[in-house]
Amino acid sequence: MKHLLDLSHRAKVQVVVVPRSAGLHAGLNGAFVLATLPTSRRAGYVDDQLQGRVVTDGGDLDRLEVSWEIVSGLALPVQPSRDLLQKAINDHD
Numbered sequence: 001m002k003h004l005l006d007l008s009h010r011a012k013v014q015v016v017v018v019p020r021s022a023g024l025h026a027g028l029n030g031a032f033v034l035a036t037l038p039t040s041r042r043a044g045y046v047d048d049q050l051q052g053r054v055v056t057d058g059g060d061l062d063r064l065e066v067s068w069e070i071v072s073g074l075a076l077p078v079q080p081s082r083d084l085l086q087k088a089i090n091d092h093d
Contacts, residue, residue, distance in 0.1 A: 001085050001088055001089050001092075002089055004085060005082060005085045005086060005089065008078065008081070008082050008085070014078055015078070015081055015082070015085070016072075016075035016076060016077070016078060016081045017075060017076050017081040017084050017085065018071060018074045018075045018076075019074075019076060019084065022074040025070055025071060025074055026066070026067035026070045026071060027067065027070070027071035027074075029067070030046065030047055030048045030049075031046075031047040032044060032045065032046045032047065032064055032067070032068075033045040034061070034064055034065060034068055041056075042056075042058075042061050043055065043056055043061075044056075044060070044061050044064045046064070
């Protein structure tokens, strides 16, 4: 968490946290990455407990984008996210 907090102060990095109070949401289904490639093609990467896979199907990418929008909408803004990280660090020490 200290590393995330340090990274959050870099100019091109935003660390935002979805608080537990958000309850169940699409982001709990597992880690994923969305990317727009230099050719403007989209790609994704989905990771689960057994393996990861690259996603290039348009419909699957659309679903991942909806999941990202849901997660983004639930996340705290940058400074409250930093404050929550700092509180968790302080509580753990």
